[in-house]
Amino acid sequence: MTNPATKSRPIDLHEAGRSASGISRYRLLALAFAGVLGLSMVPFFGVNDSVLLTMSTIFMWIILSSSWNFISGFTGYVDFGHGVFFGVGGYVTGILVTKAGLPFAPTVPMAALFSAALALIIGYPLLRLRGVYFSIAMLGLFLAIRELSLIAKPLTAGAQGIILPSEVDRVFFYYLFFIGAVLVVSLAWWLRRSQFGLSLLAIKDDEYGAEARGVNTTLLKLTVFCLSAAITGSVGACWAYEVTFIDPGIMFRDSFLINVAIMATLGGLGTVWGPVIGSVVFLLVRDTLWADQGNSFLVVFGVFLIVLVLFMPEGIVGTIERGERTVLGRLIRRLRHRGSSHVDISHPAIVPAPVRIVTND
Numbered sequence: 194m195t196n197p198a199t200k201s202r203p204i205d206l207h208e209a210g211r212s213a214s215g216i217s218r219y220r221l222l223a224l225a226f227a228g229v230l231g232l233s234m235v236p237f238f239g240v241n242d243s244v245l246l247t248m249s250t251i252f253m254w255i256i257l258s259s260s261w262n263f264i265s266g267f268t269g270y271v272d273f274g275h276g277v278f279f280g281v282g283g284y285v286t287g288i289l290v291t292k293a294g295l296p297f298a299p300t301v302p303m304a305a306l307f308s309a310a311l312a313l314i315i316g317y318p319l320l321r322l323r324g325v326y327f328s329i330a331m332l333g334l335f336l337a338i339r340e341l342s343l344i345a346k347p348l349t350a351g352a353q354g355i356i357l358p359s360e361v362d363r364v365f366f367y368y369l370f371f372i373g374a375v376l377v378v379s380l381a382w383w384l385r386r387s388q389f390g391l392s393l394l395a396i397k398d399d400e401y402g403a404e405a406r407g408v409n410t411t412l413l414k415l416t417v418f419c420l421s422a423a424i425t426g427s428v429g430a431c432w433a434y435e436v437t438f439i440d441p442g443i444m445f446r447d448s449f450l451i452n453v454a455i456m457a458t459l460g461g462l463g464t465v466w467g468p469v470i471g472s473v474v475f476l477l478v479r480d481t482l483w484a485d486q487g488n489s490f491l492v493v494f495g496v497f498l499i500v501l502v503l504f505m506p507e508g509i510v511g512t513i514e515r516g517e518r519t520v521l522g523r524l525i526r527r528l529r530h531r532g533s534s535h536v537d538i539s540h541p542a543i544v545p546a547p548v549r550i551v552t553n554d
Contacts, residue, residue, distance in 0.1 A: 255377070267390065275453065
């Protein structure tokens with residue numbers, strides 16, 4: 194007689210999968226918490242200013258590439274002029290600090306609000322364009338506002354630039370960009386799991402289909418566009434105060450778009466950790482090659498990026514996720530081949546006896 198206490202129950206592969214997924218999720222959260230805790234303690238170890246500057250720069254680009262990923266990676270609307278919000282945010286802080294005499298702190302939310310308002314004004318007509326037309330329109334807007342910043346000398350000082358108070362504290366900006374990176378990555382994590390974020394991904398996959406299902410695509414695109422602009426504008430405000438000097442060539446750099454696009458694409462568009470990994474890899478590889486080879490590093494770096502795009506078109510994170518899906522798919526197929534998803538190992542298989550049909554002749 195079988196003891197009920199030791200009786201085995203059927204194995205549910207779906208339940209096991211959920212349990213394994215939960216364990217993996219908790220491990221990732223624990224690892225992320227440990228990483229955040231460790232990075233928050235870096236200034237207490239007496240590192241020099243150059244290390245703090247390098248790390249704060251990485252954090253800054255994580256914020257920028259993640260915010261660009263919100264509009265370009267989640268919705269598929271590739272923004273070739275997103276640097277306009279970075280420049281506008283920097284000039285808002287520069288003008289308010291030098292001309293209005295405001296302290297730095299209140300100018301950051303003002304820069305974010307001004308950038309979001311600008312995104313609302315230009316986004317309503319431009320987000321009706323799709324594909325390359327939106328990208329070209331944003332690029333034209335970027336070039337126009339850069340020229341406008343050169344012309345509006347009474348406000349922006351033109352090519353002479355604006356000098357901000359020299360009150361740079363590396364530890365302060367380290368924590369400023371570090372906390373910003375944590376918040377933006379957390380926001381990306383929430384977006385990937387929220388109905389709002391899933392609707393954005395639906396726009397990327399099939400915007401016409403999403404509209405047919407009742408999704409207000411215009412409102413969603415405009416909302417995430419303003420959110421991305423506000424984040425980018427606030428980073429531009431912080432960076433302007435850190436470097437203490439701004440002009441149109443610095444705040445409206447052509448390399449801004451190239452950098453954020455490469456970082457987000459390298460890591461994986463539309464993912465949470467793609468911009469994070471892409472920013473770290475991009476900056477470390479670029480700085481290492483530049484230190485070893487000088488200006489000729491551009492050739493080697495270009496070849497490196499081409500190879501990555503050819504062999505990992507979905508980015509680093511996308512390639513890893515695809516590999517996991519492939520391995521998981523193989524495992525599930527093997528288990529299905531062996532038997533059903535519910536296997537009772539406590540009892541032998543019961544085979545019914547053959548039935549004899551007796552007829553009376």
